[in-house]
Amino acid sequence: MNILQKKILTDGEALPGNILKVDSFLNHRIDVRALREIGKDFYELFKDKANDINKILTVEASGIALACYAAEYFDVPVVFAKKGQHKNIGSDVFTAEVFSFTKGTTYEIAVSRLYLHPEDKILIIDDFLANGQAVLGLQKIVKDAGATLVGAGIAITKAFQPGEKMLLDAGIDVRSLAAIERMDGGNIIFRE
Ligand code: 5GP
Numbered sequence: 001m002n003i004l005q006k007k008i009l010t011d012g013e014a015l016p017g018n019i020l021k022v023d024s025f026l027n028h029r030i031d032v033r034a035l036r037e038i039g040k041d042f043y044e045l046f047k048d049k050a051n052d053i054n055k056i057l058t059v060e061a062s063g064i065a066l067a068c069y070a071a072e073y074f075d076v077p078v079v080f081a082k083k084g085q086h087k088n089i090g091s092d093v094f095t096a097e098v099f100s101f102t103k104g105t106t107y108e109i110a111v112s113r114l115y116l117h118p119e120d121k122i123l124i125i126d127d128f129l130a131n132g133q134a135v136l137g138l139q140k141i142v143k144d145a146g147a148t149l150v151g152a153g154i155a156i157t158k159a160f161q162p163g164e165k166m167l168l169d170a171g172i173d174v175r176s177l178a179a180i181e182r183m184d185g186g187n188i189i190f191r192e
Contacts, residue, residue: 039069132163
């Protein structure tokens with residue numbers, strides 16, 4: 001069991017509606033010691049492709065800390081997509097619409113054209129994979145930039161929701177540190 005799986009079991013809370021709350025170490029308070037290890041685990045997960053990755057792309061806010069700790073090990077910069085109002089990054093942007101099933105709303109994400117280029121080889125990192133909409137939006141931005149998507153590293157995949165299969169079927173190399181098979185009455189069961 002890796003550090004993230006251990007933290008989920010000790011500190012995670014399975015809420016009604018198949019929501020996993022990890023505010024105590026990832027989404028609100030950040031356990032930097034655990035994240036340092038998680039960053040290393042992301043590197044191990046994509047070590048075979050490390051030479052093909054020159055940039056990590058994530059989305060604000062919760063992806064940023066994970067992406068930065070992983071980036072330390074890949075020794076590459078991090079670019080994060082901004083959500084909603086993003087006038088401060090200028091109008092020369094790549095954008096995508098992302099539908100959030102958890103919130104029932106659509107929001108726009110944007111990345112300045114200054115920071116994504118056709119020669120870029122991108123690893124997407126995000127905290128959760130549920131219905132796959134956030135990763136799809138990031139994939140569109142990578143495509144629009146003419147860059148190459150090497151893979152998507154996810155901290156927590158809720159494997160009982162459709163996102164993982166949809167992204168794999170779309171040809172994205174999705175790998176997760178903690179894939180949850182089911183959450184039964186508060187119990188969290190990982191996929192073997
Ligand atoms: P997707 O686009 O794959 O449906 O959902 C990804 C985003 O939804 C994640 O970046 C995360 O912000 C949020 N999310 C989805 N499911 C959960 C969950 O169970 N717990 C938390 N904390 N966030 C979630």
